Amino acid sequence: MSILVGKNTRLIVQGITGREGEFHTKQMIDYGTKVVGGVTPGKGGEWAAGVPVFDSCKEAVEATGANTSIIFVPARFAPDAIFEATDAGIELIVCITEGVPVLDMIRVRAYLDNKRVRLIGPNCPGLISPGEAKVGIISGHITTPGGIGIVARSGTLTYEVIYALTNRGMGQSTCVGIGGDPINGTSFIDVLTMFEDDPLTDQVVLIGEIGGSDEERAAEFIAARMSKPVTAFIAGRTAPAGKRMGHAGAIIEGGAGTAAGKIAALEAVGVRVAKHPEEIPDLCAYAVR
Amino acid sequence: MKLHEYQSKQLFAKYSIPVPRGEVATVPEDARRIARDLGRRVVVKAQVLVGGRGKAGGVKLANNPDDAEKVAGQILGMDLKGLIVRKVLVDEAADIQNEIYLGIVIDRVPRRAVMMASAAGGMDIEEVARTAPARIIRVAIDPFLGLREYQTRQIAYAIGLPRELVKDFNTIAQGLYRCFVDVDASLAEINPLVVTGEGKLQAVDGKILIDDNALFRHPDLAALRDVDEEAPSETEARQRGLSYIKLDGEIGCMVNGAGLAMATMDMTQLFGGSPANFLDIGGGAQADKVAAALRIILADSNVKAVLINIFGGITRCDEVARGIVAALEEVKTSVPMVVRLVGTNEEEGRHILAAAKMETARTLAEAAQKAVALVKGEAAVVQLPPVAIKPLIARRKPVDRKPAIKKPAAKKAKLIVKKPALKSKARK
Numbered sequence: 001m002s003i004l005v006g007k008n009t010r011l012i013v014q015g016i017t018g019r020e021g022e023f024h025t026k027q028m029i030d031y032g033t034k035v036v037g038g039v040t041p042g043k044g045g046e047w048a049a050g051v052p053v054f055d056s057c058k059e060a061v062e063a064t065g066a067n068t069s070i071i072f073v074p075a076r077f078a079p080d081a082i083f084e085a086t087d088a089g090i091e092l093i094v095c096i097t098e099g100v101p102v103l104d105m106i107r108v109r110a111y112l113d114n115k116r117v118r119l120i121g122p123n124c125p126g127l128i129s130p131g132e133a134k135v136g137i138i139s140g141h142i143t144t145p146g147g148i149g150i151v152a153r154s155g156t157l158t159y160e161v162i163y164a165l166t167n168r169g170m171g172q173s174t175c176v177g178i179g180g181d182p183i184n185g186t187s188f189i190d191v192l193t194m195f196e197d198d199p200l201t202d203q204v205v206l207i208g209e210i211g212g213s214d215e216e217r218a219a220e221f222i223a224a225r226m227s228k229p230v231t232a233f234i235a236g237r238t239a240p241a242g243k244r245m246g247h248a249g250a251i252i253e254g255g256a257g258t259a260a261g262k263i264a265a266l267e268a269v270g271v272r273v274a275k276h277p278e279e280i281p282d283l284c285a286y287a288v289r
Numbered sequence: 290m291k292l293h294e295y296q297s298k299q300l301f302a303k304y305s306i307p308v309p310r311g312e313v314a315t316v317p318e319d320a321r322r323i324a325r326d327l328g329r330r331v332v333v334k335a336q337v338l339v340g341g342r343g344k345a346g347g348v349k350l351a352n353n354p355d356d357a358e359k360v361a362g363q364i365l366g367m368d369l370k371g372l373i374v375r376k377v378l379v380d381e382a383a384d385i386q387n388e389i390y391l392g393i394v395i396d397r398v399p400r401r402a403v404m405m406a407s408a409a410g411g412m413d414i415e416e417v418a419r420t421a422p423a424r425i426i427r428v429a430i431d432p433f434l435g436l437r438e439y440q441t442r443q444i445a446y447a448i449g450l451p452r453e454l455v456k457d458f459n460t461i462a463q464g465l466y467r468c469f470v471d472v473d474a475s476l477a478e479i480n481p482l483v484v485t486g487e488g489k490l491q492a493v494d495g496k497i498l499i500d501d502n503a504l505f506r507h508p509d510l511a512a513l514r515d516v517d518e519e520a521p522s523e524t525e526a527r528q529r530g531l532s533y534i535k536l537d538g539e540i541g542c543m544v545n546g547a548g549l550a551m552a553t554m555d556m557t558q559l560f561g562g563s564p565a566n567f568l569d570i571g572g573g574a575q576a577d578k579v580a581a582a583l584r585i586i587l588a589d590s591n592v593k594a595v596l597i598n599i600f601g602g603i604t605r606c607d608e609v610a611r612g613i614v615a616a617l618e619e620v621k622t623s624v625p626m627v628v629r630l631v632g633t634n635e636e637e638g639r640h641i642l643a644a645a646k647m648e649t650a651r652t653l654a655e656a657a658q659k660a661v662a663l664v665k666g667e668a669a670v671v672q673l674p675p676v677a678i679k680p681l682i683a684r685r686k687p688v689d690r691k692p693a694i695k696k697p698a699a700k701k702a703k704l705i706v707k708k709p710a711l712k713s714k715a716r717k
Binding site: 102157243 | 544
């Protein structure tokens, strides 16, 4: 069992004929994900990475029964790709693309909020349910199946944590990268809700960073509704105020969004916060005992 | 990307927002000419991208052209919070009766652009937000409906604007929102918006931040970037597609991925060092990009050791290793380095580095401790501190109490949870 992606996932890849799109499609197929097709306007009828390419999402969904889409198109085309997948009836959209303008994301979210669709990302590594399916770019070989659910705002930092857990033989149910942008499709709370309801997730690791207040709101939610143990790590203790630390969302504004504030909020509700990523397995091991 | 005050006000003027007449001068003589042309009292304002210019002595009044030349001479060339003033704006001085704050920001929580206004203009709005949050009026703007007139009227009444100015205020607020959307701003503010002695509204100071991610559709605005205002190393990094921010510490950091880069910086501090920079080489960096990153780090004379942490995914460790070796051939340096490579092609990468006799590490903690030891000139003795485990607090409720807390919570979840989760709940 897992959340969001698994054996029932039927995936199409938007931007499948691009360099990244094609490479990662092959990786996802090798991992065992059911990739049923791809979409690149103007290249319908061709094949890429061993699957058929369609001109539009609508055609792809009609022909393959796809329920999930992953987006690898450049930032300027990404909002359109999200709207297209939504209107084609896709239920889960994962947008890997980095650099989508924030005003575009405001429109995307306002539109999606009235639809039966979930968006993960943008600017994210996607997600993986070890042993079942991966929809994204997280290397399958660093993961191992198990009961720890991971939700994170950053990519490589997540890999670091997965790797540390796997090295200790601690498996994961699903690892979800929600992305580093200020406005994205899915929040910590959304994913925590799903982990809480997932019978095979027995504890959760939350990896946050400076900027915004998503971690603080997650802390309130944990206090009110989570029965499963949560371990956390917050990146950016040494980040200066007012500077955007790579991710568009990672910025301390007007004294808000600091690592110290987030850590305090989480610790206040009983979440153990690791001092560094490699400490997370120790804290997780303690939590299940 | 930040725009200068004069650039912001030029944009405002295009959107029917009244701004004072004025021009930019780079030498004192120009300030004299501008003041003479304006023919009245002027204000000479340093154009640097930092806040608090007035308090730092970068804004001065001048009663006549002679005065204007004199104060421009004082301001031009001065060091304002680490930036040299190269331009001044010479504006006609406003007859200020009242000061208002009006701005638009992106608010992450409602996921909307939000218009903010306050009768406490002229002050730092963040200060007002801290000390008197009730004095700030906030209105969220629907992206499809835009800013409606009833909303701007609501703001005008709430800040106690005289009735005869409400119509002009509406024009200004609408102009500000159109400007915000058209230039893909993440912040646009008029502070202060003043009520003049003649009973008019005028945008005396302005600030616009443009979303860097949207610059691809605004080449004209991208060209306005003032490279004098950033550290040369930050300019070079940006042109190379690297994300680099200079800090004050001693350990240069090179990492792939923003989150991991921050975690690596934090790690140096945890073990008693301090990071010299944030540097994300991004995904899939090739050897030349790695070499450029290393050159940028080593150009900082504070750097006493370099910590390279690469978690290979799209990025290949052997490419990174080749880049490091190439950079070291070019930049002869005695600065010691610690390299940690994990992931795609890590073995090949380690072989390349072993040939170059570089210090390597297996874990992030080990790498950070070695870097800190190198700064102190010690041989690295790696010893991980014992993991401090805090006792569980009462929140971890025993399983049998679960239903009791779950029932009311399910109702609450309906408000937050999106459809797929809702569906599964309904089935239960």
